[in-house]
Amino acid sequence: MFELSSIVGLIIGIAIGYIAAKVLKVAIVVALVLVVLAYLGITVVSRGQVEELFRYLVPAVQWIKAYVESSQLFALGLLLGFALGILK
Numbered sequence: 001m002f003e004l005s006s007i008v009g010l011i012i013g014i015a016i017g018y019i020a021a022k023v024l025k026v027a028i029v030v031a032l033v034l035v036v037l038a039y040l041g042i043t044v045v046s047r048g049q050v051e052e053l054f055r056y057l058v059p060a061v062q063w064i065k066a067y068v069e070s071s072q073l074f075a076l077g078l079l080l081g082f083a084l085g086i087l088k
Contacts, residue, residue: 006073013077014084016064021085 037043068075 006071009067009071009074010077013071013074014081015077017078017081017083018085019081020078021082025086 034043034045038045064078068078
């Protein structure tokens with residue numbers, strides 16, 4: 001009924017979705033702290049720093065996007081893992 005690679009994709013999708021949800025929670029808090037500190041003039045975030053961050057993130061997002069488009073079970077796993085990570 002299902003191939004082994006599909007089941008592995010589902011499991012990897014759940015893991016990546018769960019980790020992404022946990023990282024997103026932390027990233028939101030860190031971003032809010034940085035915005036408040038920048039507003040108060042305590043720290044400065046330059047455009048170059050933001051561009052460097054995106055230089056690292058874009059290839060990872062493109063890899064995940066390509067895998068989501070190729071495997072429906074991976075996409076389902078991402079959704080399940082993300083929901084579990086947000087709710088837990």
